Each structure stands twice: as C-alpha cells, then as structure tokens.
Amino acid sequence: MNTLVVILLFGSLLLLSFLLIANPVNVNKKANFWFGLVLFFWSSFWLEEILVLIRLDIQSNLFWLPIRFFQFLTPVVFYYSIAYYANPNFRYGRKDFIHFLFPIILLIVLMVNQFYSDNANLSLVLIALVIIQAFYFIVLSYIKIQKHKQRIRLFSSNTFQIDLKWLELIILAIFTLVAFIGIYNLLFVEADLNLFANIVSLSIVYFIAYNSLKQKEIFLLDENERNLIISSEEQTETNKRKLITDDELKSQKEHLIKLMDDQKPYLDSELSLAQLAELMNFTPHQLSYLINAAFEESFFWFVNRYRVQRVKELLLDKENEHLTILGIAFESGFNSKTSFNTTFKKISGQTPSEFKKNGAAL
Template identity: 50%
Template sequence: MDTSELNRFVVILIYGSLVLLSLLKLSNPIKVNRKANFWFGIFLFLWSSFWLDEILFLVTDSTIEIHSLLFVRFIQFFTPITFYLSVLFYTNPVFKFKISDLKYTILPVIFLISLIFIEFGFYEFQYVILSLILFQALFYTGLSYFTIRKHQKKIQQFSSNTEDINLNWLEYIILILFIVNIVYVIYNLSYNPNSLNFFINSVFLLVIYFVGYNSLKQKEIYPVEERQREELISIDENAETEGVRKKLISDDELLKLKNQLETLMDIEKPYLDSELNLIRLSELLSISTHHLSYVINTGFQKNFFQYVNEYRIEYAKKLLKDSSKNKLSILGIAYESGFNSKTSFNTTFKKLTNQTPSEFKK
C-alpha cells in the first residue's frame, strides 16, 4: 500500500470518527455537561466538513468542490466559535447569552459580505477572507486557552481533586492543533504541500482519537443541583491572592471559624474522602460555602485545593513512615490519604516536599 492509498484510508477514518463522535456528543447518552457537549458536537461536525471534498472524491471518483460553495464556507467559518462556546459552557454551565454577545457575529457578517463580493467577481476580497479566517482561528483559540486556564484556578477554590474536571485535554488539543498549523504553514511556503498531507492527516487522526477518549469520559464539572452550581461558579478564583478582599465576617468570627475548621480536620479527618469539596466541608461546619471559602482564603492564605491536600500529604507522610504499613503500595497510600490517582498524589507530594513519595519513604 503506497502513501496515497494510506492517506485515503486515514481520511476515511478521520471523517467517520468525527461524524460518529459528533453524533455521540449531540445525543449525550450519559447526560453530563449538556450545553457544552451540544456545542462540542456541533464543533466536531463542522470540523469533519473540511474532509468532505476528499470523501466525495473517494466515493464518486470525481472532483466535487463542496468547500467552494458560499453556504459551506460560511458555515465552516463558525468552527472556532463553536469550539469556544463548548469551552465556555464546560467552564460555566449557567452561562446565558446576552445582547452584548451579538459582538461575536461581527466577524461572520463581514466574512459573509466578503464571500458575496467574491461571488460577484471582486476577487481582491479573497485576501480579506484569508485574514478573517486566520484572525478568527487565532482569536478564539487564544480565548479558549485563557478560559481553560482561568477555570483551572477556579476549581481549586471548591474541589480537592481536580484531575477529572480540569479540562487539561482541551488545553492539549489547542496546543497540538496550533503547532500542527504552524508546521503546515511553514511547510507550504517551502515544499510541496501534497507530500505533507499524509503526515498532517495522521496527526489529526491521533488528535481525534485523543479527543474522543477524553471527551466521552469527561465528568460533570459542577454539581447538577442548580443552586449549588451557581454558588460555586460565583466564587472568585483569585480570592486567595487578592491584596484587598471583601470582608464577609468580623475578625473575631474569622478566628472562631478557623479554630472550628482545624478541630474538624484533625478529629474527623474529612480530607480522607477523595470526593470532598467545598459544599461537603461547609455542611460539616454548618456554614455557607462563601464563608468557608473566605475563612480558607483569608485565614490560611490558601485555596481549598491547597488547604485540603496539605492535610492529605501530612497523613500520607505518617503512613510512609509507619513500618506497619509497609505492605501498602504507593498507590494504596495515595488512596488511603484521600487522593483518587497516583499521578495527582505524586505531583502534589513532590510540590509540597520536593521529594517523590518513594524518595521520602527511603
């Protein structure tokens, strides 16, 4: 099988995988992250359309340039926007569109007008088209990346284990696609682009399988109950680093709650629950989530993630020193200490002690 035949096979896999994955996300059989999965499904379907010409050629054995149709080009222009909207709803499921969000339609309208001018023979607008495509792709890719980074800070304010909800996989997709596009542009300037097709398509196929695996196992990020969800989303991700904070309680009340929290952590050890979050801990302390967040941020100068995991690491250190626990593996100690994976345990342990658990045990 030569390279061209392999490339055809890869193209079929790409298109089929994207369409199937799109249908799975739109139908959302496990009913999680509903709005995010809807927009992600639309994004995948639009993404698949970029291979439609090649698929039709393989089926009909004749060149059919679907991508040159005005309607298709206009719809494909929305691909980066739908990706950003999926990121937006993953990170903020209670987001609602406002009148001000009409600003997102400005570039598509300019794009459509440029397409119409080209249809009437004003081919100089082709440069406007290319500029708009490039700008929109870079703008929404960058906006999606910074939205995910902001989300990764926010979830540390209410979750003690962030590995399953940090959306790292979306961040990796953005970086990989950005690098692939740079390679493609540079190669096009210097070499025959056709020779790169197989390589680029192979990379895209791997990215699609990576997307499929991670998107299908993505858990619900925020609680399903709307009141709790809105409470957590309203917590400021920068609260623990702000120089001036809004004072929610008096200094005396703060000191009292700090002591109560430390007593609770020492006696009941709620941190050993791998599913512990701000809501559960606030219920144990019988205070609101906002007050508990304020106590941890202001009273201990930490976020919720840091505060809970420091207790877990101290508990793990005791287990590692305890000769009666020698039968426990590192993974066993991680689970005993409240972590839900060896990776998160090793990363947190190394960050707080400058040693791996194995090094500390020796």
C-alpha cells in the same frame, strides 16, 4: 491509504458529534452540545473528498459557500464550548458578538476571491487570515482553561478529570496542526492536504473521543453558590464582606481543625466544598470564606495539605514499608499519580521519593 484515513476521519467526527450532542451520560450539557457542533463543523473539511469518493461532483456556490462559512465558524464555536466547560452559566455579552466578525470577513474575502477567479494573492490572504483566526481563538481558549483551573480549586479537593487537561492537550495539538497546515498551504497553495496531516488529525479525534466520553460533571455546586464563592474570591481584602465575625472566625477555625483531625474527611478522594460544608453545618459560601480568611488559602490547598501530611506520616512509618508510594497516596485521599506528585512537591518542596529517602536517613 489516504482515502481510508479520510473516511475514518469524516465518519468518526460525525459519530462523536452525535454522541456529544445527544449526551447520553448527561454531563456538562451546554459545553458538550457546543463541542459536538465543533466536531460537526470540523468534519466538513473532509466533505469534498468524501463527495469525490462517492462520485458526487457539486460545483455550485450555493452549496459550498454555507459550508465554508461553517468551517470559518469552527474556531469561534470551539472557544464558546470552552467557555461553557469553564462556566455552564456563561452568557453572551455584546462584546462576544465581535468574534463572529472573523468568519464573516473570511467569507467576504472568499467570495471576492472567487469573483476574481481564485487570484493567487487573495488566496494567500485568505489562508493567512484563517491561520490568524485559528491562533487567536486557540490562545483565548487556552487562557480560559487556565482561569478554569484556578476556579475549580475553590470547590474541589481533587481536580483530576475536571481540570480540562484533555482539552488543553487538544488545544496544543491543534495549535501544532494549524501551524503545520498553514505553512504547508502557504508553500503549496494548490496542493491537497497530505497523508501525514490527516493521520495527525485522526489521532486528535481519537484522543477527543477517549476523553470526552469518560468526562465527569465539572460543577456540582448550584449556580448561586458558585457565583457567590467566585465573586467573594475576586474581591479585594479591603472590600471583602465579612460573613463571620472575628470572634466566631477563631472558634470556627478551631472547630474545622478538630473536624479534619477527628473525622479525616480528606481521605475521601471526592471530597467537595459542599460536602465539607455540610459536616460543618455551613453553606459552601460560608466555608469558603472561613478557609480563605482563617487559613489564607483555597479549599483545594487546605484539604491537600492534610493529605500530604498524612502521606508523610505513612511514609515514615516502618509498618508501611510493604506499600508503594502511590498506594499510600491513594490511601490518603489522592486519586491521580500526576496530581499527587505535583501537589506533594508544591506543598513540601520535594518529591515523595526524596522525602522518603531523606526521612529514612534520619
């Protein structure tokens, strides 16, 4: 049974790695390339077992030391793939090269350990360092995704499928798996990874395959507009440069409210900052400034307040009693049950069901 799982793991990782690097759907190019490398490096953890299965015994350090180095690189490359998902124009700084010291140190410890004929204490040190490195980059990746979630609300009215929730779940799964494998290896230094760990790993791989092959392009704005919006959002109120005069701000606020009431662009579940800016004859940067300055909120919350209000009106209308709450949510511009429930409660302070029940009692 374990042999079958190992074969499925190795083959699935190689195939998925090829698909992400080739990127036939042509989305999130840099991020998918790096994530494809992650899966390719990850597959090497089962290479030794595959070589045994095909009766190819390779003992040479010239073969295995580079393989081990790529394995040590896996958490680093995973972090940089997350960085590219969060920002396709991510560029390396000098401080980023410090991260590559981790796999180099691990490789040195491994070489010293082999020189001393696999000293038990050094083996434990190596395992501990691998676990520490894995946890370090898992935490960094998780933080990067949380920042990404905040930033995409500046551009998109619906974050479903572009909020990297699938990668967040993968990080949590890998965190659990690393903790399990780390404890297992510390307790049983000479033992091979057991069937349970391989099955968990295979489940993670299939989860990755399902989500990565249906992913959407995250950033539709060009680099300049995106950087302008992010930089202006990060400025303090006192230092924020005015793009619109106070008098014009008031008139454009009224114009925007009228547009939202009359044309109801929020009913389009894919409404983006760029699309609404085009309706206003603004640049995305100008519209972002208008919403932030006039309404004191991000584009995401601005649009979704209109959607929540629309849901409330439809829920209270007795002519819509034949419709489900979710059906009304989709009619109002939402495209995900989870995001609808979360957003509705955040804005209204109660769940859709509670609102409908309380409204019916009035």
